[in-house]
Amino acid sequence: EVIIENKDCVELIRQYDWKGAFFYCDPPYYEAEGCYAVAFPKEDHQRLHDALLNCEGYVMVSYNYCPYIVELYQEFYSSLSQKSGS
Secondary structure: OOOOOOOOHHHHHHHHOOOOOEEEEOOOOOOOHHHOOOOOOHHHHHHHHHHHHOOOOEEEEOOOOOHHHHHHOOOOOOOOOOOOOO
16 A cells, blocks of 8 residues: 655654654755755754654655765665766
């Protein structure tokens, strides 16, 4: 079963977190927030990180590669990759 909701990310994580939960998060890319219809300031990136760090379930986060995000998520296993332009 899959539940899809549109609400504050931290509220949603707290509501559905349990040992068997899986959260896939695709927040606005850091420093590219102007390309999105919703505001997601630096404080929200921190709030999302903090909520995910304390999850009982599994998490996967899709982000752009930048020094701030790498540092912010340093406690997580990371498979961040970067492609250079040709």
